[in-house]
Amino acid sequence: MDTYAKRLHNPFNGVLQVVANEQIRALSFNGVDWELQFKCTTPRGIGYARIGRWERSAGFKPFPLDPSIDRSAVEAAHGVIVAALETAQVPLPQDDYYEFWLLEDRTRQPLALLASCRQPQEMRQATIHPAWKCISASQLELDNTPEEARRGLPPLSYRLEQQVKYCAGQNPQAQWFLRAADGTGQALNAAGEGVSDVLAASHFPPLLLRETWAKVAEQDLCARYLQRLAPRLLTLQALSLESRERVEQLASRYAQEVAAHFHLYPAIADTQRMTALRVEARLRSACL
16 A cells, blocks of 8 residues: 655645555545545546545545446555544655756756645656745735735735736746755656766755745745745644754644644654643633
8 A cells, every 4th residue: 555645736735645555546635534536547548536534533424426436445445544544643754855946047946836745657648837825815815914915916815916027037947856855856868867967955945935035025925925824834844953954933823724724744843832732722712
């Protein structure tokens, strides 16, 4: 049984937990509710059919099956994967070490992460447009300031996307890298072979987007977006202790989201702070 976690891009929106074998897979965005999918032949070729949901406290709840799907095969497969889910411990290990980075136009250094994958064949099969995206401001509940609203400015997410687009230049370029355990990255060609010197870990933004900008307004846009995203960024397993400490501070404004994602955090930098946030979240929920 293969068990792993994969970052969700573009835009980054957390980490997908996966338990799978050749016949069936279980997917979860929160590590609690799992959707089971059975590999089968569809009119479009080989694909996956949704066969049910599993949650530890409620067990397996099947969906109606398409008559063309072999019920006995599904029943045999789902029993195996449910047994695996009962012993799986989230967060599962993130091993999507192949990373596709949008490059800054002038320096050709990593600017924003567009995609990641676990196997070199996934990298070779991918067709990815070199354009970075934000989660929409409405989905994040990230409003413009009163001054921005008075001036009639577009939503923050749109302005940040345009800022990154401008930095990438008129002919945006992107590059695959294979990241090592120490954070260094080897640039790869289409065949998955190294093509240049290895970049130091410091060249790769730890929060998946460059944080240093020339103008105060640009810096502010980026900082506000990453702060709002902080509870989800804490699910990243490659964060250094220093970066995790910083992101925990950023996330302290969003106690309920921290509590919701807490079981997916691979490490804690400040136990006292995170415990206080979870207590705050429980008190807030009790008042609703």
